[in-house]
Amino acid sequence: MRIRGPIVDVGEPRTVGGGTDLVEITIRPERGAADPVRVTLWNKWSETADYAEAGMELLVTDAEESEFQGEVGYETTPDSWVVLEPEFLVDVTAVRSWVQCPRMYYLNKLSGVPLKYPVVKGTVVHEVFGDLLRGRDLEDSIDHRVAEAGLELGALGYDRKEVEDEVRRNAAAVEGWLQQGTLTEEDTWRSEYTLISPTFGIKGRADALRRGMPVELKTGKNTKREPRFQDKMQAACYALMLEEQGVDVEGHSPSGSQTQSGNADTATLLYTKNTALERAEETGDLAPAKEFSVGPGLLKFVVRTRNELAAMEFDAAVPTGFEADARCQYCFEQDTCMVVSGRLDQESKAGQIGKPLPAAERAYFEGFYQGIEAERREVHAEYRKLWEQTAGERAEDDRALLDLEPLDREELPGGRWRLRARKPDDAVSKLRPGDVALASDGDPVSGHAELCRIQSLGTGKAGAEIVVEADEPVDVCRLDVYPSELSVDRMLTALHDGVLKGDPGRKDVLFGRRDPEFSGPQREYVGNNDAQNEAVNLATRAEDFALVHGPPGTGKTYTIAQTVQALIEQGERVLLSAFTNRAVDNALEAVREQGVDDAEIVRFGTESGIREDMQDVRLEQAGDPGERISELRDASLVAATTASCGSRIMREEAFDVALVDEASQLTEPATLAAINLAERFVLVGDHEQLPPVVQAEGGKRWAPEHSAATDGGTAAESGGDGATADRPPRLDLSTSLFERLHEMAPEASVLLDRQYRMAQRIQAFSSREFYDGALRPANGEVAAQRIADLPGVDVDAIPRNLRGSVSFVDPDGERAGNTNPTEADRVAEVVDQFVAAGVDEEDIGVIAPFRAQVAEISRRVDATVDTVDRFQGSSEEVIIVSFVATGELSGPIYDDPRRMNVALTRAKKSLVLVGDAGALSSDPFYDRMLDWARREL
């Protein structure tokens, strides 16, 4: 049986008769009696006691009931697996680097995989290997895959020919091996096999499976008889997961598709620099392929190693680091290792370089590290939904599209597949075209699943056709969101780059040790708006940073365009960034409209993320290395999301100024990803609108005084005499850097106070509640605009209660979950009434707090319907807000008034609030809103 639960107590390891080790761990089982129960771990599993501690989750499979001294408990059997913290999903490559050296694991995590030639070449060879397995022609594949890596190769100074030759030599070893009778009629192959293990808490992608057994490609040389230990561990991880899955793999062989199940007791490592094929018979050492048997002992060692790693991650604290028995002498990470040790004042075998961080910086680093790791756990929780979802919850969950009917599959040139499926119902999900998703036969964990990219989802209606592309074919019965740790990884590397490697002068201003400085002459950039003109001056004269505070409709985007143009004219190289692709494209559009030469501009990012009209300046990554990299390096303006700024390529770029839009929606580490690349920075945002989305409750609030570094650590520098001395700055993921600096250095900030969007009545509430009344209409025309101004509108045809610029409607509905159908009906009726009076449906927007209500309303109207969060940044002539709540305002969505500030400031001429007066009047803020909305009745 399986036993699982949080650990209450860890006993002392003991040795009993005949030298058998055991340890008793007390856990509180999740099922049945709540009483703690004793679990005896025998033999090697007793090692778990070395790192297990109270609070960690323990899972024991195949446990047996046992009685000892009259007490009933459980014990491991020879078939048991013991897993610590199974919910922490360890990556296979993490296990690999951990066995090499635990510090290497941490360093990779902190500093990311750098832009180095062996990495890029290795990736290319892996891709060629996959292509070969999928039947692609070798030369065609090499040509294509080397071209794809064009930009990275260019950044490394390589030319295409030499890389092609080297890849060809590596691939020849693979191809030779494949042709050496190994690829027979009986062989079944799968490339790029995604594995996720709920039991062992491991995930990863095997390079290939042959007859259901893992094959791992290594683009190096290994002349020893045995594979390298860390390579064996990696392959054994896959073998372990395959065994759990009871692999039943659909693969293809030269004779066509067939199904075969295998027992993963053998794994193969392919060392592509071992090229002595002709002598392979007599000298097994030099043959590229090394097979080895994966016995139960190795598998258990894999699990114990993984447990050790998961236990070390338990408290989500900055690693103190130890090297186990690694030898540093030949380590490629030596430099990084010494720098990190030096900055964090850690002991390390390799030694330390540089001075330890001042206490305030140390606290900052540790606090954000923990916040980011808490977010990582939230990503792991998303993975759990892949297997925890039960039939009963299906209707509520929107992370997957279920019960799809597979249609056809089509092989694309290059060996990829286009797969189609039909959606039987009108279910909506978070999935969107361009997303990476997991397409499966219905069971994404133990069934057949493939990573894919969504091409199209049709409409939300029943019968819509779904199209995805994947490396291998699968009957698409289900499509899941594929959770990614990418953004947490990028935040971590940005934190590393900013704090451990960051420029001391930059850190002085970020930590309030020095005031931001400005220099140079004032000029007139904007003639008719003093605040905007001041903003451009502040941004262009900033020696350190400038902040532009732009409330709704105040011409933020125009100000950005003016600023970027002015900076480029000063001869500066500019990075334009924001959290979302949409925001980046919007800002870039304004810059282009301003007349900045297209030849100066590069839009960096994925093809599917970038808007159609910006594709012409998008940097194509594939092509000639030299050409690709000069296109990037020669651009005076590079526009990219903050996530892209953390990419290997962008981390190597340098700018004079980074300008970040919608900076108030970015976590501080995400902002660092952009500003790390520049000497100076300008943040544009509004902290009175939506803050960054943070998942983890614990990650939202922490104060530096609670951090380990402040007691003890380096007391030499205490953080200076800035804001930090008076009261600790608000350092948490849900406070943006924009907001923090705005409080710390108000003199570096300009408020854009004139808005060009809303009628006077509409803006009044927001101005009073959020901007101390400072927000005002830019001119009389803006202030006095009315719905009657819209062409073809007959005001008399609009019901009297909706004629004013702000109105309130109580539909007397009932909240049901996150929807309110009666209210949705009433919203649709209001839309119809406006349309009947001649308002173009395209000029109407509907906003609701919940996605479920958005879906409810979308079924009834053709106007744009979206959540508040997704409406930020845009506006419509007429806006209708659905509040959903009845009776009381229960739910976190109502807690943050800034969300309402966004919803209420999207309308230009008419704003209709649809909600339950009882619920709204139950909260002082919403009650004031109600007063304001009703006053005009």
Add this chain to the structure above:
DNA sequence: GCTCTGCGAAGAGGA
């Protein structure tokens, strides 16, 4: 009890 966008992900190596 909610809101959510990014990213192909994983990719290497010597004594």
